[in-house]
Amino acid sequence: MSTITDVARVAGVSVATVSRALRGLDRVSPATRAKVEQAARDLRYVASPTAMSLASGRTGVVGVVVPFLTRWFFATLISAVEKALRAQDHHVLLFDLEGERFDARLRLTQSMLWKRVDGVIVLNVPVDQRERELLELLSLPVVSVGTGIGSWPNVRIDDAAAMATATTHVLDLGHTEVAYVGTVSPRSAHPRTPAQRAEAFQATMQSRGLRCPPRWMVPCDWTAAAALGETAPLLAHKRRPTAVVAASDEMAFGVMAAARRAGLEVPGDLSVIGIDDHALSGVLDLTTVRQDVEEQGRRAAQILLASLLDGARAQPCREEQVLDCELVVRGSTAPPPQR
Amino acid sequence: MSTITDVARVAGVSVATVSRALRGLDRVSPATRAKVEQAARDLRYVASPTAMSLASGRTGVVGVVVPFLTRWFFATLISAVEKALRAQDHHVLLFDLEGERFDARLRLTQSMLWKRVDGVIVLNVPVDQRERELLELLSLPVVSVGTGIGSWPNVRIDDAAAMATATTHVLDLGHTEVAYVGTVSPRSAHPRTPAQRAEAFQATMQSRGLRCPPRWMVPCDWTAAAALGETAPLLAHKRRPTAVVAASDEMAFGVMAAARRAGLEVPGDLSVIGIDDHALSGVLDLTTVRQDVEEQGRRAAQILLASLLDGARAQPCREEQVLDCELVVRGSTAPPPQR
DNA sequence: TTGAAAGCGCTACCAG
DNA sequence: CTGGTAGCGCTTTCAA
Numbered sequence: 001m002s003t004i005t006d007v008a009r010v011a012g013v014s015v016a017t018v019s020r021a022l023r024g025l026d027r028v029s030p031a032t033r034a035k036v037e038q039a040a041r042d043l044r045y046v047a048s049p050t051a052m053s054l055a056s057g058r059t060g061v062v063g064v065v066v067p068f069l070t071r072w073f074f075a076t077l078i079s080a081v082e083k084a085l086r087a088q089d090h091h092v093l094l095f096d097l098e099g100e101r102f103d104a105r106l107r108l109t110q111s112m113l114w115k116r117v118d119g120v121i122v123l124n125v126p127v128d129q130r131e132r133e134l135l136e137l138l139s140l141p142v143v144s145v146g147t148g149i150g151s152w153p154n155v156r157i158d159d160a161a162a163m164a165t166a167t168t169h170v171l172d173l174g175h176t177e178v179a180y181v182g183t184v185s186p187r188s189a190h191p192r193t194p195a196q197r198a199e200a201f202q203a204t205m206q207s208r209g210l211r212c213p214p215r216w217m218v219p220c221d222w223t224a225a226a227a228l229g230e231t232a233p234l235l236a237h238k239r240r241p242t243a244v245v246a247a248s249d250e251m252a253f254g255v256m257a258a259a260r261r262a263g264l265e266v267p268g269d270l271s272v273i274g275i276d277d278h279a280l281s282g283v284l285d286l287t288t289v290r291q292d293v294e295e296q297g298r299r300a301a302q303i304l305l306a307s308l309l310d311g312a313r314a315q316p317c318r319e320e321q322v323l324d325c326e327l328v329v330r331g332s333t334a335p336p337p338q339r
Numbered sequence: 340m341s342t343i344t345d346v347a348r349v350a351g352v353s354v355a356t357v358s359r360a361l362r363g364l365d366r367v368s369p370a371t372r373a374k375v376e377q378a379a380r381d382l383r384y385v386a387s388p389t390a391m392s393l394a395s396g397r398t399g400v401v402g403v404v405v406p407f408l409t410r411w412f413f414a415t416l417i418s419a420v421e422k423a424l425r426a427q428d429h430h431v432l433l434f435d436l437e438g439e440r441f442d443a444r445l446r447l448t449q450s451m452l453w454k455r456v457d458g459v460i461v462l463n464v465p466v467d468q469r470e471r472e473l474l475e476l477l478s479l480p481v482v483s484v485g486t487g488i489g490s491w492p493n494v495r496i497d498d499a500a501a502m503a504t505a506t507t508h509v510l511d512l513g514h515t516e517v518a519y520v521g522t523v524s525p526r527s528a529h530p531r532t533p534a535q536r537a538e539a540f541q542a543t544m545q546s547r548g549l550r551c552p553p554r555w556m557v558p559c560d561w562t563a564a565a566a567l568g569e570t571a572p573l574l575a576h577k578r579r580p581t582a583v584v585a586a587s588d589e590m591a592f593g594v595m596a597a598a599r600r601a602g603l604e605v606p607g608d609l610s611v612i613g614i615d616d617h618a619l620s621g622v623l624d625l626t627t628v629r630q631d632v633e634e635q636g637r638r639a640a641q642i643l644l645a646s647l648l649d650g651a652r653a654q655p656c657r658e659e660q661v662l663d664c665e666l667v668v669r670g671s672t673a674p675p676p677q678r
Numbered sequence: 679t680t681g682a683a684a685g686c687g688c689t690a691c692c693a694g
Numbered sequence: 695c696t697g698g699t700a701g702c703g704c705t706t707t708c709a710a
Contacts (some may be wrong), residue, residue, distance in 0.1 A: 001453065001477070003687055014697045019689060027695055048454040050398065053389040053548045054702045069418035070618065072409070079408035082435045091455075093400070094431045096421045114340065115387040115703090116430075134564070138340070225623045257622045274689035279409065280619070282597045342703055353681045358705060366679055390703030393686045454687090 002043040002090065011039035022047070053115075062304060063117035065095045067105055067125050067191075071222075072250065073293060077123050077145060079101050080297025089307050093117055097125060102221045103187045113138055119304045122149060124191045141307040143300045147191040153319040157291045159193055161236025162201035162325040166273050166289045167245055169327055171208050173337045174272060175243040178205065179216035179234060180254055181227050182247025194222070197247045197275070216241060220251055228261075232259060235262040235270070242270060242336035249274035249281045249288050251335045256332065267334035277328055285331040292323055297324075341382040349377035350586060361424070392454075401643060402456035404434045406444055406530075408463050410561075411589065411617050416462050416484060419636025427644050432456055436464060441560045442526045446470060452477055458643045461488060463530045480646040482639045486530040492658035494638045496630045498532055499666040502539035505612045505628045507521055508666055510547050511672045514582040514610060517544065518555035518573060520566050533561070536586045536614070537553055556578060559590055566593025567600075574601040574609070581609060581675035588613035588620045588627050593670065595623065601613055606673035624670040628666025631662055638662075 013032060016235075021028045021036035039045075054115040062085055066074045082092045095107040108131045113120065114287060120135065124146030124274075127135070132150050135142050141152075146283045149155040170178060180201050184194040198217070205212055218224045218234065227246065235238060235258055246252035252274030260269045266272055274281065277290035299321055344539040346361075348355040360367045360375035367375075378384075383602050392398045401424055405413045421431045434451060436444040447470045452459065457472065463485030466474070474481050480491075507659060509517055519540050523533040537556070544551055557573065559565045566585065573579060574597055585591035591613030598609045605611055613620065616629035638660055 005687080015688075016690085016698075017696055020696090023689095032695080044449070046449045046453045048393075048687055050389060050392040051702090052689075054387075054393050054704090055687075055689040057390065057689095057702080064433075069421070070411070070414045075409045075414040078433070079435055082408070082433055083437075086435075091451075094403075094417070094421055094433045096425075097419055098418065098422075110383065114385045114432075115389050132698060133375045174353045182446050224619055228622050242484065253619060257624070261624075280563055281569050283593055285596070285600075287675060292637055344703080354704075355682075355706080356680060359680090362705095368679060371679080387703055390686090391705075393688090394685080394703075394705040396705095 002045050003048065004045070006091060007036065007039045007041055007045050010043060010249045011036045030244075031334045057138070059092045059116065059118050059309075060089060061093050062122040062301075062308075063093050063095055063113060065097060065108065065122045067123070068098045069096050073248075073276065074279075076279075076293045077297045080294040081121055081301045083122075084301030088244070088307070088309070090118075090305065091168060097228050100124065103185065105189055107188055108134060110134055110138070113140060118308050119143070121300050121304055124193065126188065126191050128188065141304055143304045145192060145296050145300045148320075152304045153300075154323075155296045155303070155321045155323070157296070157323050157325050159196040160200035160203075161328055162275050162289045162291065163197040163245075163247070164204045165327050166275055166323060167201050169287070170243045170245060170271060170273055170333060171204070171210070173243075173271065173333060175237075175241075176210055177216060177336070178210070178212055178239045178243045178245060179231075179241035180212055180219050180245050180247070181218040181231055181251050182222060183219045184215050184221070185219070193325045201245055201247075204283040213292035220247075220254075222248055222251060224250045224254035224257070227251035228257045229254075231255045231258040232262065235259060235264060238252050240270075243333070244270065246272065246274045249276040251284060251290070252286055252332075253278075253280065253284060256286065269337055271333040271336070273333055275325075281328075282330070287330045287333040288328050290326045290328050296323060341384050343384070343386065345382055346378045346384050349382060350375045363677045365507070371529065382677075384470065385618045397647075398457050399428060399616075400430045400432050400456045401640075401647075402432050402434055402452060404436060404447065404459060404461045404464055406462070407437045408433075408435050408637045411619075412587075412615065413462055413629060415618075416636045417630045419633040420460055420640045423637045423640030427648070429457075429644065429647070442524065442528045446530055447473060449473055449477070452479060455576050458482070460484070460639050460643055463532065465487040465527065465530050467527065480643055482643045484635050484639045485532060487659075492642045492660075494635050494642070494660045494662070495652065496635075496662050496664050499539035499542075501614050501628045501630065502536040502584075502586070503543045504666050505614055506543040508626070509582045509610060509612055509672060510543070510549070511582060512582075512610065512672060514580075515549055516578075517549070517551055517582045517584060517677070518570075518580035519559060519584050519586070520557040520559050520570055520590050521561060522546075522556050522558045523560070524558070527675055533586060540584055540627050548602040550648050557591075559586075561587055561590060563589045563593035563596070566590035568593075570594045570597040571601065574588060574603060579609075582672070583609065583611050585611065585613045588615040588617035588625060591618065591627070591671070592617075592623060595625065605671050606675055610675070612672055619668070620667075626669045626672040627667050629665045630642050635662060 021033045099105040119141040122144040438444040458480040461483040613627045
């Protein structure tokens with residue numbers, strides 16, 4: 001493979017001129033530029049990103065940090081981010097922080113980031129103090145989706161509003177015996193999403209003068225399998241809810257499965273609602289509150305690219321984008337059965 | 340942030356010595372090494388990957404190429420690959436080749452790979468002639484999962500065997516009216532998986548003296564939603580199959596949903612089987628043929644790392660690893676209904 | 679065992 | 695508009 005020197009030689013100009021011509025800078029005559037471009041084409045020249053980075057200080061790479069990859073929400077987010085970044089000639093370096101335990105995760109380290117990425121997009125990972133200091137120290141532009149980080153730009157939905165919408169839908173149908181699936185222990189490694197949704201659920205219940213007994217606030221690691229397992233005892237019990245609000249669609253799938261296995265009809269005997277509008281929700285006929293995950297990814301990428309491309313003139317400060325959600329009524333919710 | 344020069348100054352040695360000491364090379368006295376390590380620690384020194392790459396020619400980065408990110412299979416694969424690579428201090432640069440259309444995709448280009456990655460792992464993407472030449476030209480080590488590429492190492496399951504297992508299970512239950520979901524038009528942009536599974540299905544049927552009418556070989560883009568839509572008419576028809584073999588679990592989900600919407604019981608009126616053992620298959624009680632996706636990712640990463648770390652002594656040639664699959668009987672299959 | 683110095687391939691500044 | 699050249703921060707001979 002050829003280097004810039006080869007191109008310069010073939011084109012009969014200096015490497016400086018080649019560099020300028022190929023990057024589309026001005027101060028290059030059209031004739032020279034044409035000559036250089038022709039030479040580059042002939043030699044199949046592609047600049048070494050490694051050398052460019054060392055010389056310019058920029059890598060063209062963005063670190064994308066996720067707590068898991070295999071959940072629909074994150075896979076969808078990453079895909080959107082990757083496309084938006086590639087459209088602007090940037091690449092994605094992937095950091096999957098998934099740890100052994102549900103509430104543990106890997107830490108961001110200096111050797112992951114230093115001189116390796118121009119910026120970081122953090123997808124719903126709560127970043128602790130030391131990690132924040134690291135990002136600050138490396139003076140990396142950061143954008144977060146979901147859980148916010150310090151005063152860096154953030155894109156998210158209003159979790160409380162989304163949950164209020166879901167809960168209200170169920171209550172409007174006439175349900176009073178409502179259970180909730182998706183509480184998690186309040187460890188710092190968890191994003192704020194679970195707590196916010198749980199609180200909004202309870203607040204909405206209370207605003208109608210209702211109350212969900214603690215036994216019906218079901219803890220869950222936010223997988224369908226766990227939701228199935230955790231909900232089963234609830235439905236087997238003599239007194240059972242007529243509706244279950246799940247904090248995510250994946251958990252709602254588990255709840256629907258639990259109902260079916262308990263011999264209950266959805267929505268005849270039990271209404272189920274989730275949040276997300278997962279790719280399978282339409283297929284499984286789940287009523288949900290839709291969030292536009294791809295749009296969140298796109299916006300995060302755009303914000304980061306703006307601060308990367310603008311370069312010098314840094315954003316004054318915090319930028320927040322809160323996207324609206326939308327109730328999608330399908331076949332998993334109905335009025336409660338008659339006594 | 341400090342450079343190797345800073346460390347050299349503080350430790351009172353040359354940069355060459357720092358380089359050796361920190362990389363654990365020999366020919367460094369224990370005392371010197373200790374001094375250098377202390378200095379590096381004090382300065383929070385982390386070597387610039389960019390400068391290391393330029394000097395050494397290695398980047399420590401592996402390109403991971405996928406056709407989609409949002410499908411369970413690929414997300415799971417990537418996650419496994421990422422973990423295995425990071426355990427050996429390598430990073431993942433993600434290339435999502437998903438295009439606008441189902442059967443179109445982005446191409447691998449020189450500017451994606453050249454001097455940017457040390458090797459490439461291709462996840463079930465058929466690589467065309469020009470791309471193969473590119474990889475050859477850049478003399479990059481390549482490992483593929485699923486669809487093989489030229490004579491590079493490959494990790495996969497035996498698709499034909501897996502499908503034979505699935506089909507045989509259904510036939511052993513006594514079904515004779517069996518439909519298939521998941522044929523795709525034989526465009527070159529498709530991996531070989533769909534064709535292989537479809538052929539194995541038909542071969543297995545034939546070996547029992549059965550035949551699936553063309554109308555029952557249902558084309559599908561391998562999503563649950565499409566499977567739902569494509570299967571519905573089949574089930575609404577007067578003469579309908581008593582079992583459906585889906586080429587993947589995601590499509591099987593769609594088939595089960597179609598059955599439910601048609602008022603058919605699974606497995607009472609219709610048996611459904613898939614291939615994969617998707618994360619939701621247990622929850623949805625789908626009988627399937629399990630493949631160990633994570634293990635495939637891990638092995639691919641190991642093979643690539645071996646050729647990266649060994650460096651000089653290149654593998655003699657083609658390495659193939661074919662993993663076994665296993666029938667997982669759940670509640671979606673049963674003998675056909677009595678006439 | 680250690681140091682000096684020549685690159686790696688490109689950018690960016692300063693002359694011309 | 696173009697060329698010369700000094701780095702960017704590290705690795706890697708080759709001497710000492």
